[in-house]
Amino acid sequence: MTAGGDPAAGGPEWSDLAAALEVVGARWALLIVEQLLDGPQRYGDLQRRLGVPTNILATRLRELQEAGVLRRLPLHHNTRAYALTARGAALREPIEALRRWATPRSGGPGEGAPPAPRASPPR
Numbered sequence: 123m124t125a126g127g128d129p130a131a132g133g134p135e136w137s138d139l140a141a142a143l144e145v146v147g148a149r150w151a152l153l154i155v156e157q158l159l160d161g162p163q164r165y166g167d168l169q170r171r172l173g174v175p176t177n178i179l180a181t182r183l184r185e186l187q188e189a190g191v192l193r194r195l196p197l198h199h200n201t202r203a204y205a206l207t208a209r210g211a212a213l214r215e216p217i218e219a220l221r222r223w224a225t226p227r228s229g230g231p232g233e234g235a236p237p238a239p240r241a242s243p244p245r
Contacts, residue, residue: 145189146213150174150182152220155191155206155213162195162205186210 146152153172157163163171169179183204186192191210195203206213 145186145191148182148185150178151186152213152217154179154182154186155210156217158192158204158206158210159214159217162203164197165202165204168204 146155150172153174154168157168157171165179165183168174168183169176172179174182183192183194187194187204189209190207191213192204192206195205197203
């Protein structure tokens with residue numbers, strides 16, 4: 123998922139957007155963050171609300187935690203809960219902008235969007 127190559131390997135420098143997508147561009151990542159915008163949630167609650175397979179959820183939570191987007195909260199009886207860090211909470215505006223973009227009445231993809239480019243030029 124690396125756009126433009128790894129700068130450490132001498133490839134082209136990554137853009138800020140590509141760097142952000144390395145953190146939250148994986149499938150389910152932004153949906154997990156969106157669920158946590160309303161406050162901490164337990165692992166099982168996230169799994170039920172999102173319907174994400176447990177192995178994927180565990181992987182995404184670990185990746186987001188390592189990236190500093192969320193933190194794991196200690197609870198009783200080996201229960202896991204997660205909350206956003208300040209870095210994660212800063213994703214509220216981009217998530218809301220994506221939600222507006224996707225809403226047809228706001229000129230999102232369902233309404234007034236330009237046609238998709240053709241796969242090959244006409245002959």
